[in-house]
Amino acid sequence: MQTLSAKNRFHRANISPRPNQRFIRAxxxxxxxxxxxxxxxxxxxxxDGDKTRPHLPLDFFHQRKILNxxxxxxxGHWKIESYQLRAKTQSLxxxxxxxxxxxxxxxxxxxxxxxxxxxGCDCEVCxxxxxxxxxxxxxxxxxxxxxxxxxxxxxxxxxxxxxxDIRQVDAxxxxxxxxxxxxxxxxxxxxxxxxxxxPVYASPETMRDLERVFRFAFNTSNPVPYYLKPEQHIxxxxxxxxxxxxxxxxxxxxxxxxxxxxxxRRNQKLVAYLSDCSAVPxxxxxxxxxxxxxxxxxxxDKPHPTHLSVGQALEVAMHVKPEVTYFTHIGHELSQSAExxxxxxxxxxxxxxxxxx
Ligand SMILES: [Zn+2]
Ligand SMILES: [Zn+2]
Ligand SMILES: [Zn+2]
Numbered sequence: 001m002q003t004l005s006a007k008n009r010f011h012r013a014n015i016s017p018r019p020n021q022r023f024i025r026a027x028x029x030x031x032x033x034x035x036x037x038x039x040x041x042x043x044x045x046x047x048d049g050d051k052t053r054p055h056l057p058l059d060f061f062h063q064r065k066i067l068n069x070x071x072x073x074x075x076g077h078w079k080i081e082s083y084q085l086r087a088k089t090q091s092l093x094x095x096x097x098x099x100x101x102x103x104x105x106x107x108x109x110x111x112x113x114x115x116x117x118x119x120g121c122d123c124e125v126c127x128x129x130x131x132x133x134x135x136x137x138x139x140x141x142x143x144x145x146x147x148x149x150x151x152x153x154x155x156x157x158x159x160x161x162x163x164x165d166i167r168q169v170d171a172x173x174x175x176x177x178x179x180x181x182x183x184x185x186x187x188x189x190x191x192x193x194x195x196x197x198x199p200v201y202a203s204p205e206t207m208r209d210l211e212r213v214f215r216f217a218f219n220t221s222n223p224v225p226y227y228l229k230p231e232q233h234i235x236x237x238x239x240x241x242x243x244x245x246x247x248x249x250x251x252x253x254x255x256x257x258x259x260x261x262x263x264x265r266r267n268q269k270l271v272a273y274l275s276d277c278s279a280v281p282x283x284x285x286x287x288x289x290x291x292x293x294x295x296x297x298x299x300x301d302k303p304h305p306t307h308l309s310v311g312q313a314l315e316v317a318m319h320v321k322p323e324v325t326y327f328t329h330i331g332h333e334l335s336q337s338a339e340x341x342x343x344x345x346x347x348x349x350x351x352x353x354x355x356x357x
Pocket of ligand 2: 122124
């Protein structure tokens with residue numbers, strides 16, 4: 001048997017591009033006209049783009065605890081401490097909760113399916129110097145004194161969990177199975193190991209998709225140690241997590257129907273979460289009327305087949321009459337600065353934003 005030295009192996013490696021390999025290039029005029037409605041026509045891939053791309057201030061990263069040792073000394077220290085902690089205990093310490101009766105909501109992500117900035121886009125929002133215009137895929141983290149859970153585990157879940165230093169997830173509640181809401185599912189492993197299993201709450205359709213996409217995790221006949229161990233809970237009506245009652249809110253999302261959720265404690269409607277919807281039926285508006293906080297899909301100003309526009313979301317808010325409305329699932333056609341033209345009680349959420357009720 002012939003063993004190649006490392007030198008030989010590298011010498012033989014062919015790293016030149018294949019002749020038919022395609023590179024990212026500027027769109028032609030014809031392609032621009034054909035391009036979809038999701039803002040892609042504004043994309044360009046100029047080679048000198050980096051020179052003008054704004055750099056984020058370092059204190060933003062310190063504040064958000066983004067784990068990149070190159071971003072500054074403080075975040076580097078934080079990373080090392082947390083590693084040592086894990087190495088010592090091998091388990092996730094329970095987060096000390098200062099809450100007695102309410103809940104805390106953290107926006108893990110507030111972006112649409114492609115995130116903002118969108119790959120290869122030079123538009124004003126994608127190049128905005130305002131860090132709040134950088135949006136990971138939409139998801140929230142809810143903490144109560146009894147337990148904590150996430151609503152959806154999108155593509156960015158791992159990054160979000162590290163950024164927010166999440167130590168405890170007792171359940172996951174899914175809205176629907178689009179990739180921007182489920183692709184971080186496997187990263188629940190860390191929390192599943194700590195608990196022994198991970199309670200998963202989803203509609204029958206969403207659960208079916210989860211089982212198909214993450215078959216290895218659901219395959220109980222051949223359980224592999226250290227795989228995520230989902231504990232299935234099909235949502236067919238209201239349910240409880242600790243002292244929080246959760247009412248599913250079926251809403252149209254283009255051609256499909258997906259779940260939003262109303263979270264109540266002590267018979268008080270605290271938060272309604274409708275991250276993906278193209279309309280809100282009257283029956284749902286009646287159910288969530290006068291909720292304290294409404295979190296609602298508002299992709300952009302222009303109408304869209306599967307998401308609410310800013311105008312439509314404002315109309316829903318007008319009927320629901322919450323104390324505060326937060327827009328989420330924001331696309332790259334809506335900047336954080338657009339908040340200034342909205343009514344005072346309506347805000348555009350941003351990643352890392354937290355509120356307590
Ligand atoms: Zn979505
Ligand atoms: Zn853009
Ligand atoms: Zn969706």
